Amino acid sequence: MRHDGSTRIAYVDHAVDFGGAEHSLIELISRLDRTSFTPVILHTDGAKWLQTNNIADIEKIAAFPPHPLLKQKRDELSTGVLRLLSNTSAALRLSLKLRATLRRAGVQLVHTNSLKTHFVGGLAARLG
Secondary structure, three states, rough: OOOOOOOOEEEOOOOOOHHHHHHHHHHHHHHOOOOOEEEEEEOOOHHHHHHHHHHHHOOEEEEEOOHHHHHHHHHHOOOOOHHHHHHHHHHHHHHHHHHHHHHHHHOOOEEEOHHHHHHHHHHHHHHH
């Protein structure tokens, strides 16, 4: 493993407010070996949880605007065929936008931090 910080890891989180997942993500990033990895946080526009001092020195990129899909609760994601089709279409559009951001940021690894970003970010990373 190289120890020059050249491996860029994108941490993708869709939350606007500070919750448990964001707290865990901040803890993870703050303990990252910076001699080997460079973290980049990809977030929703207006993410209030980024205002913590623990990550002040981390590069942050607004990767996607607030979107109705990202605000849906877990049990609402697959309610009915039409909603499922609409959600899939929206997720694909968000994934394509995120893929372009990942490329511009020169990211080699993608870490997603929620159910919705697992789908959107995972697809974006696979589309490469």
